[in-house]
Amino acid sequence: MRRIPGFAGIAAVSFVLLYAPIVTLVVYSFNAGDSIALWEGLSLRWFAAAWANEQVQEATVRSLVVAASASAIATAVSTMAALGTTRTAPFPGSMAIYALINQPLMVPEIVTAVALLIVFAMIKISTGYSGLGYLIAAHAAFCVPFAYLPIRARLEGMDLSYEVAAADLYATPWQTFRRITLPLLSPGIVAGAMLAFVISLDDVVITEFVKSAGQDTLPTYMLGQLRRAVTPEVNAISTALLAVTVVLLSAFFVLNRQRR
Template sequence: MNLRRFPATREVSIAVLAFLYIPVVVLTAYSFNANRTATVWTHASFDWYARILTNPSIQAATWNSIVLATAASIAATGIALMAALATRRAFPGRSTTESVLNLPLILPEIVVAVATLLLFVSLGISLGLGAMILAHTAFCIPFAYLPIRARLDGLSGSYEEAAQDLYANRFRTFRRVTMPLLWPGVMAGFTLAFVTSLDDFLTSFFLSGPGTTTLPVYIFSAIRAGITPEINAISTVMLLISILLVSLSFFLGRLRR
């Protein structure tokens, strides 16, 4: 049944989109507010953006977030690539394996974060950057797996068969044929995993140690003292980075050549 035939479908859709995105627009607008009080507009200014660039705490949190996201996304993409290649052909338990790989997409993040914390404490793993990299790698795997698997499903096996007919072994076939064809999907998966890790708060909040505060955790801690245009500026920068990376992932996922 065509949903457009229902009354007020367009109006309800517009209202939902406005409810979701008007706060983001307001936050972005007030990041240019010269007044220190975030809710009182005086005039436009870029002072808060200049201030976050010279704040050592923000610089340290940004560096921690970049290191964490880079390490976790590289590891998650590598594991997702191997999993996609392993589940390419049918075998007993294939559907179960794919369900387990996609399980982090279904489970509530707060449950995963608390369970991971309890697991690391019981195993004696020190909280900090290393623990966060392990946890972020685990929940970033499905975000990297789905684009790679979609790209792999769209590839014809005739290319690999032709390479093997020309006496290329499996490793050479993978390196010279399969991987170049999979590269857009791999980069799309890496980008999605990077964005997911960069924006994560709950897992980082539970597992961070001294000196390993990430940018989302820093923003949460700063909000306790009151919302300022400086917080709005940091949030706007993270929003723009996320939009750019997600757009890049979408573009890479649609490459056909």
């Protein structure tokens, strides 16, 4: 495809359109002035302001709690689902189960958010509970396919001979899983957990629909600030969130490369 006339130019334009706004945001997060469009010198004042902002602190802690909890649940569920769909003989309906697990990837996120809002609203009315549990459950459900895909890919690439040898040596299924399958599967599990963590940490749509009053995560806090007044403090928060996302995604790709 690189030999097609105009391909390189279109690719270059696409990358510029994609990354130029992000680079601009990062640069202006170091702006010394109050304007988001007028450069007034280099400064870390907005990073310091964001660090000292109690609302940002609360939203950050809440985001980390939700993302860590949701990714842990999603990874555990995805590991069991991957084992159930790869370490068994083919059975009728296996492709339907695979499609069902990956359904959140295909359905528009707004549809998932509205569906979760309706279900959780009924539960809130009947139980009276309105804590973070709904947000964690919603994020976990949405993150399952993101954790499932790398774990399943790891299982499909593993050599079955080790597990067969363990069974020949009279190891129980649990011993085989704990001593053979789990250690070999761990890079896929870690990669799936990191990907689920990033997806949960960055989510806005589902969070906006499911959260109760006073449960802003960092992305929804930023969205609320943009509706009021935009300052370089939002740029600084965005830059920090971008840095965390890039680090985690880089680690995810490194783990996937090691798997190959």
